[in-house]
Amino acid sequence: MTFSERHLAQTDQVDLNPAAMQHVDESDAEPKFRAVVGRGGVRRGIRLESIYWDGLSWLLNGSRQSIGDVVEQAAAQVGGHSNLASMLRVVAFRWMWRRLAHMENVYSTENLNTLIQACPTPAIVLTKDKKIQFFNEPFMTMLKQRLVLGNIAQLSSGFRFVLDTQIDEAILGLAGKGKMVTTGFTATCAGKQLTGQMNLAMAPSHQKQMVIGYVVRG
Structure with missing residues (x-):
């Protein structure tokens, strides 16, 4: 990703x-x-x-x-x-x-982004095709601190974010069931690696299927 x-x-x-x-x-x-x-x-x-x-x-x-x-x-x-x-x-x-x-x-993407920005802990929104749709400032702060990045520009080159769970499988299990999935994740950049856990929930959006990831350990 x-x-x-x-x-x-x-x-x-x-x-x-x-x-x-x-x-x-x-x-x-x-x-x-x-x-x-x-x-x-x-x-x-x-x-x-x-x-x-x-x-x-x-x-x-x-x-x-x-x-x-x-x-x-x-x-x-x-x-x-x-x-x-x-x-x-x-x-x-x-x-x-x-x-x-x-x-x-x-259930617009604008309101979804506001929901993510209002979250006080690291949170992101992932699309079904494994792209990061939104992220908040605590998430960026976590990456900069744990990956020891000098500036945000370093994330534009070679940054990868991978879940232990396939997103399409998570969406299939979450859609319309009011459930949550806990999964591990790995973030890598410039030879440095961060692993942790996050809770996945269906994102409230009518435009396409996405999941919200709340970092619980990173």
């Missing part, structure tokens, strides 16, 4: 697989009829694809609103001469779109 001149890897966007995006389960597209009662007691029969019913239920999870409330609001918007089912599809998509935009903002 080599530091670039700026010591940071470039941020990549998520690589979306077109084939995966185009695949739709038959059950998702299957229309389902439901009778929904609004707060005013008005009963409406609505036919929507299963994925929209599921999406609305998921978005309303933990909310004080019900499907009946959403239908009532949508009906008020379209009036008596428009397609209520179409309006509900728009409502579901817009709601999901806004939720996605909010989450992408929260």
